[in-house]
Amino acid sequence: MTTLLPRASRALPSARRLQRLVLNGLTYPHGVDGYRDAYRPAASAGRIHATVEAIVPQTPRAHTLLLRPETPIAFAPGQHLLVTCQVDGARQTRCYSLCDTPRRDDGRLEITVAHIPDGLVSSHLAGGGRAGVRVGDAVGISAPQGSDFVLPLPRPERLLLIGGGSGITPLRSMWRTMRAEGLGDRVTVLYYARTTTDALFLDELTDLPDAHVVLTREDGQDTGADGAPTGRFDPAHLTAIGIDPTTTDAFACGPPGLVDAVRAAWADAPDRLRTESFAPPVAPVGDDMPEGMLTFARTGRSAHNDGATLLEQAEASGLTPESGCRMGICHSCTTTKHAGAVRDIRTGEIDEREGCEVQLCISLPVGNVSLDL
Template sequence: MTALVPRRARRLASLAEALLTPHGMDRYLELVDPMLVRREIRGLVTGVRRQTPDTVTLTVRPSRAWRGHLAGQYVRVTVEIDGVRRTRCYSPAGSEHDGTLELTIKADPQGLVSRHLNRTVTLGSVLGLSTADGEFTLPSPRPRRILLLSGGSGITPVLSMLRTLAAEKYEGDLVFLHYSNGAEDALYRTELADLARRLPGLRVVHAFTHAKTGGDLHGFFSKEHLAEAAPWYPDAETFLCGPKPLMDSVREVFEADGIGAHLHTEEFAPPALTFDTENAEGQVRFARSGREVANSGKPLLEQAEEAGLSPEHGCRMGICFSCTQIKTSGCVRNAKTGETSSEENEEIQLCISVPVGDVEINA
């Protein structure tokens, strides 16, 4: 008899969903308590702390639709700002074995969402969440030697890896090398020291790029830093996330040493792409809004925003797929690969799709 109860509950839920069409049950549950929604994922902020003046660390309890994350993955976080839903990607800093989410966000002076999360979100705030995504993850079985390398707020995905390895009582060689301006900007410094005491094979190395004292290493990344922190790095799997200059420098060393295949990276910022704005031709029509603009040669996301539209988006670099829309007609060029596509009614990513002539988007 008891086995029938969940089945009946599911049937009743399905019936209610049908009766409440087109809005569905979630839209009504959200009016009562946003955390009750069934199909979408919400996160309740249960902790707010500041490690530095320009960062905030949020502890978030996900709703029941959450299915967890793998260390190194990212989630799309959605907030409403001035009546418009805005989405950005952030990497959880917690262990994949922990049921909560920890997000550490640095306020970008030009970043609408990061500033909002730093200044406005408080205990009890509810965030929109996506399922976890991304391929920047630890392999299984775990490698015998691991180097985790990060800079600034790029620490979060590799810290997630470190916390995961600590929870698993990892017994291999492990180095955590983190770059920051100085002690006042070094995120998670106290916890990293505690992890180093608890995990026998772990060595934590702090490199200060601007401060002359207080760090284990000083100055910007170099091969000498690498050799001093982890002399066995050629035989290790290295996981890297940080600002572009750091990532470029590390890639250069690994490629020169012929071990590029052992370097795994998560992009910290959109790649620098160039666009031919002088020779752009054609019109771009946003069908749903009825707006039409002259093609500027920029990605469709930028053209939509310049036309006064606010399409959903996240990473702005072709990773998260938040900005995916239907192109009903015309040709676009992928700004990352250079490939063009003229298929009708195809899904494209607005942030990396550049119109080639006339294009119509269902936006």
């Protein structure tokens, strides 16, 4: 069902955004970030400078980066960073979960990056090769972000962490924190990976007192001896490891199929479950042909609406708006919409307000739209 939001009067920009607009105007055509990049290209686009102090292989396609920020950073288990680096001369930003406890005493941060085929940033950070990141290189990082998918205080009496693939990374921060606080006996981990080769942190999981690794595509995998879970997530797996969803707090992170199945299992106690998915939302495909024009007011460019997201159409028009996760999590692509209507591809809601901020990566134009790009 489509929900229409009421029209509102043109909103005034925030003081911070107004300041940035003035600075960008004074430094046209490069903008503030352009001049900072020329001075400190590796990390100037991030709010905090961080040095790569170690690169630890986890699997053939995933590496953990140990980062030393220029100033100490406090974070909550489950939060993520925006990581900015220079790839082929252009600034790129992506979202990565912090995967170690904030209680470590050396001040370093850990992120684990899985190499995605044809992934521009993941290839740079985890793909290796002469053009990839090296020990001693600098990256830019944001302050830790996210408030919904974090380990709560006080700590749960019973906690289940359900991860799939690289979705295990924020959960690792949680179980390491619980163990550092002497609460490791409260934690159960249920992790789904395709094969042992794909499984992240396998040695560490093996050492946990109550962890269950389910290999969904391993030839000759365990067929269920001793009641061990096998195959893709199923509510029966919870019974097999002694979990009652109505009395257990849980976090789930991974592919949409896994997260949706876990939500269904917690249907009678949804307040006990927190979820996060690493897959970007998919724009709906309809019978109607896209209509209207996109106007990029600051650059004077325009383009016919082709039905893709605002971010994709801006990039196809030769613009390089700041972006990160490309799935509506990090908000780094937020831009002012001067006029027109956009549809949120996650919810279907249509926003017709003028002068409001929209996330380019999860917004589809509905007719004519003017953006501050």
